[in-house]
Amino acid sequence: ALTEDNLNEVLEDGIDTENPGIYQVLLEDLQGNILKGHGRDYSVFLFLQWKPDDINAAKQWLQEFSKNYVTSAQQQSEQALRYRRENIPGGIFTNVYLTRKGYEVLGYEPYQIPGDQPFRMGMKDPEIRGLLNDPEVKDWEKGYQQEIHALILIAEDDLVDLLQFVNRINQDLRLVADIVHREDGFILRNKAGQIIEHFGFVDGVSQPLFTKRDIVKARTNDCNFSQWDSRANLGILLVKDPNGKTEDSYGSYLVYRKLEQNVAAFRRDKRKLAETLNIGEELAGALAVGRFYDGTPVTKSNIPTYAVTPSNNFNYEQDTQGLKCPFHAHIRKTNPRGDTGRVVSSPGFEEAVAVERIHRIARRAVSYGENDPTQEPETGAGLLFLCFQADIENQFNFMQIRWANPKNFIEVNTGPDPIIGQPEGNQKWPKEWGKPEKVDYTFKLWAFMKGGEYFFAPSISFLTHIA
Ligand code: HEM
Structure with a gap:
């Protein structure tokens, strides 16, 4: 039988499902x-x-x-x-x-x-x-x-x-x-054939990886995990x-x-944010999600780079003030990639990051409703959000309750996650990408929980x- 150790160790190459050995x-x-x-x-x-x-x-x-x-x-x-x-x-x-x-x-x-x-x-x-x-x-x-x-x-x-x-x-x-x-x-x-969600962003890029096939592929694309290691142990x-x-x-x-998505309203809100900050709409969207439509992480670039496979090899070490990717951005709130190790109360960086990584979830969502991505439905379309984990309180619930929803996250008054934070509220947005001046704007919530x-x-x- 598998031991506790087998569940807790992160395998160098993950589980080889074609040759599973003790995992058969x-x-x-x-x-x-x-x-x-x-x-x-x-x-x-x-x-x-x-x-x-x-x-x-x-x-x-x-x-x-x-x-x-x-x-x-x-x-x-x-x-x-x-x-x-x-x-x-x-x-x-x-x-x-x-x-x-x-x-x-x-x-x-x-x-x-x-x-x-x-x-x-x-x-x-x-x-x-x-x-x-x-x-x-x-x-x-x-x-x-x-x-x-x-x-x-x-x-x-x-x-x-x-x-x-x-x-x-x-x-x-x-x-x-x-x-x-x-x-x-x-x-x-x-x-381009990439998987997206209804707001139009490439989705399903960043996941904890468990199998050899996924890990070998990611290792090549993500420079041997030099900035972010997406491998995970079975115990999570x-x-x-x-x-x-x-x-x-x-x-x-x-x-x-x-989660029902009001696509037209999201796009209007994004346009308004772009006008308020006097920036392009694409960058405005990226400041809300943390990635551009094409998956380019906004902490690495202020324009989309159109990579066929978007990178997942990044962290926020070069952006500790949230000047490129704001702290409220959806992917920064749901996976802070080390941010929680830099706050004053943290027990120490390495330890905090290890704890932070245990909150990860395996997302398995699909879309529903309108299937023509050029349409902008107000109702009747969205995400059937599914995620797997070993401990709901410490994973999905923690992510939604302690990270996405609260206005205080890493800093005071960061604001809620503009994609999923409940209730909606004010966020602080960089007036110019990478510069310290910030502007208040309330990005409204456009994904509504309909049951679960x-x-x-x-x-x-x-x-x-x-x-
Ligand atoms: C990543 C959209 C709901 C957790 C992403 C990405 C997009 C996205 C575009 C970036 C692509 C990627 O890295 O895979 C949405 C939309 C949602 C939604 C439109 C609702 C309609 C949720 C919920 C959760 C969640 C409810 C959990 C509380 C995550 C996580 C990531 C992510 C953990 C990966 C972050 C990372 O590792 O960098 N989402 N999402 N999402 N989302 Fe969501």
């Missing part, structure tokens, strides 16, 4: 999409409530579905290899996630339910909502107001195949569960599944949030022995 059992029993995104273009999310009158039937269904369709990390890697070598598409990819209520309704006792505190409380809990500054549950979309027991993620590159599969699953599923909500997601791309991502059937059965906590939940992605051996 783990990869066979871990659901896909956790260590590395599934990469399919289209996905459907089915939010379920088990029918209370026949829980055994629900368990039977879950067991059969998991045996037939749930994709392991190992299978995901094999499919990806086949695609690269023989151009054979991976086909249907699925995941199963459960809520605390979901475990309870299926008959599990408290000691058998994964123990993370926010997971146990649920995203609707008034205390959690208060901490995150989330809207009241009555203002969430109707489906998310329901009690949610499980989430089934189904993904495919072929949209027709996906919809046919979902229709088929829907029919069986209706016998054992109510589908209280459904979302249809997709990968949005710009003209995985926890033991209390109900797993193998010696290395692991799972991960999933934070799911539907905390889930656990259990091991496959648990799911396939559940009935």
